[in-house]
Amino acid sequence: MVEKNAVPWHPRLAAAESDMSVLVPLLEMNSKPSVLFTKRSIHLKSHRGEVCFPGGRMEKEESVEEAALRETHEEIGVEPKSVEVWGRLKPVLTRTLTNTVVPVVGCIDKEVLKPDSVQTLFSVSLDELCQTARYTHFSSKSVDYILPVFFSKEFTVHSHNQEEFLPSEFRIWGLSAIMLHQLLCIMAAEKYKDTLKLPFY
Incomplete structure (x- = not known):
């Protein structure tokens, strides 16, 4: 069962302000x-086909949470009132290293998901994510990074655009990873604590 007290108000849940935010949606599936996650369309100009969280740029005088909830509503149809906001994670640098994105953690009920969403929506249990964590190497501006990457063959599809290819395994990397x-360091600390050790996160 997804319980709010499983995510205490940890220092990592207190982030600095940013002009972009995403919602990290938690839900209970099969009692787990x-x-x-959403899978971006292969027809988009940027980040095509990538797995990500719903979100985007904040509008004027909009809070981090308000932006994440608005973008989630626009992208996957989940209304803000259907999301119980739990807190924030630490801001993550974008690929250009010029800006940050604030992840907002929130809990939703699977019943609010729309099966006819234009986005491909799927969920993965925390147990599966802990077991499939790996490393990947990334280079930017002559600097090498070791970042987490996750693979999942055990997932539940909530909505799928029939024009898009549905893989047998999803790869979660980059900012989303x-x-x-x-x-996972907070919600599944006992299972995940020895899997990956990254600086600053």
Whole structure:
């Protein structure tokens, strides 16, 4: 069962302000705490086909949480009132290293998900994510990074665009993987604590 007290108000849940935010949606599937992801369309200009969390740029005078909830509603149809916001994770640098994205952790009920969403939506249990964590090497501006990457063959599809290819295994990497790493360090510390050790996260 997904319980709010499983995510205490940890220092990592107090982030600095940013002009972008995403929602890291938690839900219960088959009696297991799980995380909801979206798969971007292969027809988009940027980050095509990547697994990510719903979110985007904040509007004027909008809070981090308000932006994450608004973008989630626009992208996957989940209304803000259907999300119980639990807190924030540490801001994550974008690929350009010029900005940060604040992950907002929130809990939703699987019943609010729309099966006819234009987005491909799927969820993976925390147990599966802990077991499939790996490393990947990334280079940017002559600097090498070791970042987490997750693979999942055990997932639940909530919505799928029939025009898009549905893989037998999802790969979660980049900013989403860093955010997921932070979440697992808090919510599944006993199972995940020795899997990956990254600086700053």
